[in-house]
Amino acid sequence: MWNQDFNQSGFSQVQGGGFSTPQGDEKKKSKRSNNIVPVTVAQILTAKHEDDAFMSGNQELSQVTLLGLIKSVNESPTRIDYVIDDMTGPPLDVRRFNDTDENEEAETQTQNVYAPNTYVRVNGLLRAFGGKRTVNAFKISPVTDMNELTCHMLEVIHASASGQQQHAQPIKSSSMGSNSMDMVEQIAGLSPLQMQVQTIIRSDHSEQGCSVDDICQQLRSVAPKAIRETIEFLSSEGHIYSTIDDEHFQATDA
Template sequence: MSTYGGYTRPSYGATGGEDGGGFVYGGSQGGSQAAGKGYIDETLRPVTIKQLIDAEQPYPDANFRIDGVEVTQVTLVGMVRAISPQTTNVTFRLDDGTGIIEVKQWLDADKHDDEAAKSAFALDQYVRVWGRLKSFNNKRHVGAHVIKPVADFNEVNYHLLESTYVHLFFSKGGDPTTAGGGGGGGGDDSMFVDGGYGAAGNGPNLNGASAKARKMFNFLQTAENGNEGVNIHAIAQGTGMTVPEAMNAAEELIQPGLIYTTVDDETFAILAY
């Protein structure tokens, strides 16, 4: 376990790096800093892809900063949109609903399981990545230490909630559960919103959402099923949509974390703000 002040981070069961870099300083990003830093300076922060895209880098080769806080290692969850096997690495394009970023998993010529690594994941499969944010030729990517498939979709929702928790901890100060207290976080949670729609500090932002997604969201807002959620068939009937239309609307709302599945994959509820 590691902590961010009052926030305690679970370990996720990840093991050390498999790419030769592991969880230590080294390589193009941290080589110049290796002498002055040790394991005690290492952190692992859950993030969205938009946070990685917007992260600040004070000068070349410096560690990136998110919410004004230096980050070394990050973990993210996203859907595999493209796979590009190379001689020395496999490049994945990951999409988490807030943005798209490349993730590079370097191959070890001395290991015999690299061919399996090249085909370990499928398109449109959710994966969790542990690694470092890097920049090469002014283009950002994540150098992956570990990539594992997501077996339970609840992990996707959990990751968004955990990323939000840490973001609020640093941007608003103190305990994120005491909304509005302290800090200088501002009104919108830009870790989600990227010219589209996502979670906002004072409630959901549906800008860019389709008419059917808005209709479904509004229906769920007035539903009386509470935390148990509403089944997709009841949603379709209540909104005048077909079940496939309702499922498409649900997928559109799930991506930015506006709704989540509850008792099964066909029952949905609004994420509380």
């Protein structure tokens, strides 16, 4: 479909000698930039920014997709600002500009505003302004199945590993980056909720560890009983351990 549209516009035809190579390079760059890359917030914040391009390892990040929990929402006449947290790094600012028709009622416009503590998938363009990185979203949709969190992390691992293998030396072609291996170990055998709870506990570096109340506060959409059952499972499997009392935990691999 993209190739058909491109050919109809006439830009894919070589108009004269000497210009075929630059046009080919631009076409490849356009095709690469149009790929939607599954990412985490940590990858966005640590990607190298050079020549108007974001590079995470061997991947160019332009159009990205990520999953996370809405921490806050700020509405204005022209856009909606979200703060999204996927537990891999500091929360990320996501902007959704209003593109509704002037005749559309305000009541209809507010239907696309998602409340805090809602898990969402964000598709958008990675941008940087004043040293701060944001995602300008062209689509935000709620996550209705928590298994989508696990699937997304697997997609992130696959995309990262594929990029590394394509650019690796032959002797290292079968190797996978340490970050990808860490994510594999984090996901293996755990449900989406178990993975989320373990990630929250792992991110707490205090001496007393993460409290059950803190976990419940961050996962308000999950019943406290389910969270406690998850903590009990993680503890029995050796992923976490209690510290000062039965209400505080640390990750064994922290």
